[in-house]
Amino acid sequence: MAASTTFRCSSLSSACRLLFQKQTAGYRQLRFLSSSSQDNSASDAVSAAPENEERDPFPVFVQPRVQELLTRITGFDLMKVAGPQKKPLQRPIYKLMTDEQLNAELSSAKERLQHRLQMPPYMKPRRPHLTPLSVDPELAGFDKSNYVFVDISFGVKDRKRSVVIREVDGTLRVAPWDVKERMNQIYNPREGRHVVKPSMFEEANLERMISEKRYQYVLDRACCQFEPDDPDFIRTTHRVYNAVDQCGDYEHLRSTRHFGPLAFYLAWHSSIDGLLVDMLDRDKAQDARDLVVLFADVHPDSSCAAAISELPQQDDDVAVIKTYLATDCKNKDKVELSLRAMVDSQRSKGKTQNSSL
Amino acid sequence: MPRLPQRKSFDIIRLALHGCTNRPFYHIVLTKNTRPRDAPPFEQLGTFDSMPNIHNEKLVSLDIERIKYHLANNVALSKPVEKLLGLGGLLPVFPMSYTIAKRNRKKMEAATNDTEEHLQEEDTEKSQ
Amino acid sequence: MASSVRAIVGLSFRSSCLSRINVPTVQSVRYRKPRWLPIAASKEFYVRKPTPIDPEEHEELESRYKHYRATVRGIRHYLRQELSKKTVTTKEKQELDEAAEFAWMEEEVKKWNQMLATSREQRQSEEERQEEERLQHVMQQKAEARLQRSLEAEKILQQNKASAVNFVTTENLEEEIEKMLDSRSDYNYAITKTGDILPGENPAVSEKRDQQTVKKANT
Secondary structure: OHHHHHHHHHHHHHHHHHHHHOOOOOOOHHHHHOOHHHHHHHHHHHEOOOOOOOOOHHHHHOOHHHHHHHHHHHOOOHHHHOOOOOOOOOOOOOOOOOHHHHHHHHHHHHHHHHHHHOOOOOOOOOOOEOOOOEOOHHHOOOOOOEEEEEEOOOOOOHHHOOEEEEOOOOOEEEOOHHHHHHHHHHHOOOOOOOOOOOHHHOHHHHHHHHHOOOHHHHHHHHHHHOOOOOHHHHHHHHHHHHHHHHHOOHHHHOOOOOHHHHHHHHHHOOOOHHHHHHHHHOOOHHHHHHHHHHHHHHOOOOHHHHHHHHOOOOOOHHHHHHHHHHHOOOOHHHHHHHHHHHHHHHHHHHHHHHHHO | OOOOOOOOOOEEEEEEEOOEOOEOOEEEEEEEOOOOOOOOOOEEEEEEEOOOOOOOEEEEEEOHHHHHHHHHOOOEEOHHHHHHHHHHOOOOOOHHHHHHHHHHHHHHHHHHHHHHHHHHHHHHHHHO | OHHHHHHHHHHHHHHHHHOOOOOOOOOOOOOOOOOOOOOOHHHOOOOOOOOOOOHHHHHHHHHHHHHHHHHHHHHHHHHHHHHHHHHHHHHHHHHHHHHHHHHHHHHHHHHHHHHHHHHHHHHHHHHHHHHHHHHHHHHHHHHHHHHHHHHHHHHHHHHHHHHHHHOOOOOOHHHHHHHHHHOOOOOOEEEOOOOOEEEOOOHHHHHHHHHHHHHHHHO
């Protein structure tokens, strides 16, 4: 009797050791056992930390003020948001409406369309997981192929899903991101996403698409295919943003969901001059001012931000732009030229209006 | 006709074969041990694709929450399922997995030694 | 077993002979020994070679199994504890929820009752008022009717009183009788067109009759 109890005790203690204290190799059995909500923190702990920590753009991006600025810059061109699309043929519906009904219908349609302008978040690329959960050299060669384990518990979200891989050499590790994406697509397929990355996103093909100026198509497809913190997504979008900035094709993306991230990208990398010139050329003083304020928000330590915060009247568009010109602008001549042109044109407009009045 | 002796009946998590010809595919299911292998189970707890895909991976999906619940309720596990759970890190690695790994390693070593010997022999022949 | 196999073969052979009419009659029947048949004669003394066990491996396996089973038991125990914790909390939570729900329900019922009471009181007071009105009305009507009736009765009384002057009483009975007798008239006559009365030719008959009646009255 005594012997049996001691045996049980010893076995229990060993079990507990395995469950709780374990282990020098970092065997996170409990991590996998216990709720997958811990997985994020676990993965954070495991993932590699680069030496020089880069600033994370995401918290800045989701600030309500920044979001408001971005949505305001984006604009809302009905023809662009809800313009002609490829759709199966339908019979048109004719309705006889009063002006009131028509206005109500239009406003509801606008509300619906606002949804289409939801911006994909701007994030930094995710880090690969490096530290294995368990290293077990005794298990090496147990099979000729890796085993991938996917948690398909009810109600687990794709981003929270825990996927681990047991490799042929016996190490158990959190699955690499591409494997995880693949598993998500296999066990919880999403419309428009492919298991295999479309060849469109390969460098050469991407180059061709960009030279054909199919920016929106590429960006839409990337949104569909990748997670926002996927390095591929970031590479593709940044490549497109760069191309847009170089060619000055900002109008292609205006009134789409990608304009906000584009502006944010440019502000983040302190190269808003091209976009600013474009806005001024199009007589969008309000937008230009918003862009400069966004730049100041993104770089709170810059001299521009300090100068703007000291401005007596911050609502004055031209004054704000001028402070930017005086501080952080890299392409002063061009911007100044367009600013002057805009101011002149506004003045002449005012004159003609006055004379006509 | 003599009756077969009654078997002890208990709940068990085991594999049910649901593939086609030459294409095995398993469901991880909870059933009574006395029921036929592929009979409708009480509950499906996952799948196991035993054929490696193009990335040389065998895919196992597990409903962890439910499996934990059943483990707590003392439901038995079949050996293959124990092996899978052990590899997945839900349970400790199954002892037989170690043994098989060891055997495989031994085989591999023998094979490499053989080839090396062959190569050496060939070399000696050539030199001669 | 051999015989049965032969039988199947024979059957299949015969059926293949029959298969001139392009019908696939051959059916492969795999023979299985029922459990109650004895061991086949060829296998009567067959003993399976035991799977060779590597003693070193075996020892290792045994110790590993021991450890494995203990660990699994521990994990199960741990999971059970977790589960019981969860269920306990859920139970407590459920009880709390139930209590809260009961309190809420009570409150609602009270509110409902209050509302009903006020509405009922209103209704009842209204009804009482209406009843009183009705009663008053009825009383009034009854009084009116009584008055009417008394008036009518008085009227009748007056009428009767007025007519009572001509009544026959014991005092003036004889007189009246005499008067009646005196005021006898003979209607046995004819009237002409001009209204002249033509008395009968034979008044005796009427007189006789009159006499007879008088006699009867006297007797």
